[in-house]
Amino acid sequence: MSEEKKVVRKKIQATDQMNKIMSDYFYGLNEAATTGSKKVAWCTSVGPAELLRAMGFAVHFPENHAAMLGATRLSNEMIPVANAIGYSPDICSYLTADIGAYLKGMTPLSKAYPGIESVPKPDVLVYNTNQCRDVQDWLAWYSEKLGVPMIGIASPKNVNEVTDSHIDDVASQIQALVPTLEAITGEKLDLERLRETVSLSRQCTELWKDVLETATASPAPITFFDSTIHMGPAVVLRGTQEAIDYYRVLLAELKERVANGVGAVEGESLRIYWEGMPVWGRLRQHSEMFAELKAAVLASTYCSSWIFPAFDPGDPFRSMAKAYLELFIVRADAYKGEYIKEMLAKFRIDGIIYHDAKTCPYNSNNRYGMPQRLERETGIPALVISGDLNDLRCVSDEQTKTNVEAFIEQLEEGK
């Protein structure tokens, strides 16, 4: 359309390095699975990845794979396949996209990483229901299909304050996984190695926090849309030195941007908080749409969810339990409200957008009066947009555009 000016999105130079370590990671996984050099564990995003890594597993994260299906928009053809075998269009579209892809025998990994033919075949499936029940149902399907054992943690949910009894519960559940995992690897757990892994995870998440907090600067050097990509290593490589090395490089670049007053959005005039998941198939469009409106979407709950201050190598099991429990998604609305309010203040936010993702109630925090409550308490205007993480059948680009533009007009008029 003629009215649309082209926005040049400034490339983050560190991206190349990230692509390299992500590529190494996927090829490494593939090698483990095809040669048997390492056992392969599938793990939910905030499952006990530290334990698995310390025990020598190569770890695959189905949610990361599903997000790739979303970002490449392959999910459009995969989701209906899972719907047809009884997995409803109303449930997690990560699950339906991923299972659909498996049934169709396709993976975005093949295109991105030539030579990889399929997702790595698992030796064990490990879940943590701290985020939702869907992850368990998801891995259960593979367990049955592939005849692979599934183990996991049934987590407390809607926790306001994380207490010792919650931690005891989850810590003992994590410990109870060890014998099964040892039987699979044929090796005893090395506690020292676990401590090291927990320590590496801690460092990784601290650096990731520093990366995200560079966006407290005006103009912000990084947007939410960039962060959803750059959090890749924090998700799939936590507990490794590679992730730490990467975030040091990224952080230095962002700090340099801040020092030079370089913003990710040219002429940043409004600062927006994103609550909820990204619409993976629309990352680019959304990034450009906001940039054209000179609105920087610069902070989010979603990307900040991979910050785990609790990790403590001195007390690996309990600190892992605490980290997995302190996660935003595990918490009650009272805690969530306070958390978001702190974020709005810290990042000096002008407006907050809630993404009501049709298939993920757990990440759609607009459904119990939160926007209205926080708007009353902070005076910061809120907008809810309807969409989905992976199922583009639930996304109306025109409605999103009109809503966002009208919201930006409202914020500008109110300034």
Add this chain to the structure above:
Amino acid sequence: MGASRTKVAVIDPSGRLLGHAVKKSGIDFSVTAAACLDAALEMAGASREDIVRAVSTGYGRGNVAFVTEKSKTEIGCLAKGCYHYFPEAITVIDIGGQDNKIINLDAAGRRSSFKMNRKCAAGTGAFLEEMASRLDISLEEMNGLARQSQEMIKLGSYCTVFSATEVLESIRNGKRVPDIVKGLFYSVIKRVLEMDILSGQVVMTGGVVACNPYIVEMAEEMIGRPVLLPELPQLAGAVGAALYALDDKPETA
């Protein structure tokens, strides 16, 4: 340029409405826009050369480059148009062909919040169009029929497809068409009222409101207070766009 209807408002520097036109948007937005523009200009006794500035709005706001590159959202334009007629704290309820909006304005005319309907057609003109075809009546007849109702038949569902089934069931059970139509109107208002709280003096706009005055009467009864209507409820957004054009400082002389 609405998804369903295109409206043009021509105003003079004092904000007085000189000409206006409404047409079905159809499938070629630019052609419709041009025809609608010319009709409104003719009514104003003017021609395209007389246009000082213009602002587009609505679903097809990007399709009218031949007259303007400036656009505002329909939310902004409805707010501006309604505040022009009623300069006080108002809540605008717009029921259009394709979507609904509730916009809250403070006493200074600033938007404090807005809501658009979600994905489905519930509560929109599209819903009424679908149901009219099920009932084999024209859209124009609906208002008169609803008025004749003696015993309204309420629909239970908010899904258009489910509602259609309910309507068919009512027909099968020999219910009277006026009672069904009133029930449809009731459902439209209900859907809109579920969207947000009405904080200010209520103003209603949009094509569905313009064509069905009885909906306004029903809404007044349902919310228990009077509803204000701009002179031409379907034109409120177009007038707002014209007022934005009036506000615009010319960038290059």
